[in-house]
Amino acid sequence: MMAYILTLLCMAVLFLVNRSEHTTASAHKTMKDNPLTSHALDTASGLPAIGMKTTLYRMSTDDTWEQITSQYTNEDGRLSHLLSDAEFTAGIYKLNFDTKNYYSKLDKKTFYPYVEIVFEIEKPAEHYHVPILLSPFGYTTYRGS
Amino acid sequence: MKDNPLTSHALDTASGLPAIGMKTTLYRMSTDDTWEQITSQYTNEDGRLSHLLSDAEFTAGIYKLNFDTKNYYSKLDKKTFYPYVEIVFEIEKPAEHYHVPILLSPFGYTTYRGS
Numbered sequence: 001m002m003a004y005i006l007t008l009l010c011m012a013v014l015f016l017v018n019r020s021e022h023t024t025a026s027a028h029k030t031m032k033d034n035p036l037t038s039h040a041l042d043t044a045s046g047l048p049a050i051g052m053k054t055t056l057y058r059m060s061t062d063d064t065w066e067q068i069t070s071q072y073t074n075e076d077g078r079l080s081h082l083l084s085d086a087e088f089t090a091g092i093y094k095l096n097f098d099t100k101n102y103y104s105k106l107d108k109k110t111f112y113p114y115v116e117i118v119f120e121i122e123k124p125a126e127h128y129h130v131p132i133l134l135s136p137f138g139y140t141t142y143r144g145s
Numbered sequence: 146m147k148d149n150p151l152t153s154h155a156l157d158t159a160s161g162l163p164a165i166g167m168k169t170t171l172y173r174m175s176t177d178d179t180w181e182q183i184t185s186q187y188t189n190e191d192g193r194l195s196h197l198l199s200d201a202e203f204t205a206g207i208y209k210l211n212f213d214t215k216n217y218y219s220k221l222d223k224k225t226f227y228p229y230v231e232i233v234f235e236i237e238k239p240a241e242h243y244h245v246p247i248l249l250s251p252f253g254y255t256t257y258r259g260s
Contacts, residue, residue, distance in 0.1 A: 100235075111234050111235060112232075113207055113235050115233075118229060118230075119226050120228050137257060138255065138256060139255070139256060140253065140256075141253060143253065
């Protein structure tokens with residue numbers, strides 16, 4: 001009887017440990033190979049900024065901007081995958097958000113033809129989150145985690 | 146406020162003080178889609194720019210304010226995420242006054258159309 005209970009206990013512990021490892025592994029897998037993320041929230045509506053064209057550039061050795069990717073924010077206002085760990089080298093990057101067209105689709109005017117955030121990556125082994133909190137006549141950005 | 150249709154103000158929210166002595170450059174977009182520099186100045190002891198342009202120069206169009214944040218923070222021996230901050234905005238009604246400030250800190254900033 002005791003052996004039976006102990007076995008059940010061991011199985012329960014193993015199950016829980018495996019589950020937590022799986023969750024960690026899943027969470028880690030989501031974060032893995034996605035070193036730079038962004039998020040656009042429309043604070044005027046309290047909703048994610050959906051379907052906004054966003055372009056990522058890296059500054060080249062000749063000081064010109066090299067386009068890496070151009071994507072549209074998803075239904076959560078996020079960009080699914082900007083670049084991989086291998087592509088994410090130290091340097092100066094720029095995220096361009098096409099705010100004018102985004103607001104135009106909502107029949108709204110905005111002060112900003114576009115929003116560009118220029119930032120410097122010193123430690124590409126770290127994760128960088130570069131979101132914008134956007135409204136027609138103001139915006140905020142910050143380095144998040 | 147007369148003959149000063151476009152003003153700006155840089156506040157350093159990390160220190161709670163005006164961002165003093167920060168180089169700021171104003172551009173207007175030309176008809177050929179290139180940026181034409183209008184003026185380059187340093188923020189004063191109140192973090193403001195004394196006079197960017199006159200009413201006569203302030204025509205409808207797309208403008209850009211470039212704040213040299215890296216050098217500003219470098220003088221304070223601080224690092225910043227932003228080599229510079231550029232705010233691109235559209236002026237539709239040049240008869241109105243526009244205030245385009247930034248609330249700045251090393252790892253974040255905010256801008257808005259003020260009055």
